[in-house]
Amino acid sequence: MSRTLWFIAGAAASAFVVVKGRQYYRRLTPAGVADEIEHRVEETTQKTSEWLADFAETFSNARAAKKSELTALLTREERGQLE
Template sequence: MSRGFWFLAGVATTAFVTIKGREYYRRLTPEGMAEEIERRAEETAVSAKAWAADFATTYSNARAAKRSELMALLTKDERGQLE
């Protein structure tokens, strides 16, 4: 029983090391590094677009709120001159 356990443990460890070793080897090749850089560039582009869209929405909402607030402070004649 003990020998069988250690044999299976060795087989599992060998399989794990082989699979992980191939992954790390692939990552360290020029093609693997290029893929990683491309993936990160795409992620950065997506997050930058999301940030820019969020910024534009927040800015336009804040601008509209401030404009409404300032227009409410003006008299009717002053509002007519601005519009």
């Protein structure tokens, strides 16, 4: 029983090492490195475009709020001169 258990444990460990070894080998080949770089570039591009969209929306809202605030402080004559 004990030998069978150790045999199965060894076979499972060997299979695990082979599978992980192939994954690491693939990641370290030039094609694997190129894939990783491409993935990171796409991820960075997506995050940057999301950040820029958020920034533009926040800036637009803040600008409109400040314009309303400043316009409210002006007298009617001053508002007429701006338009």
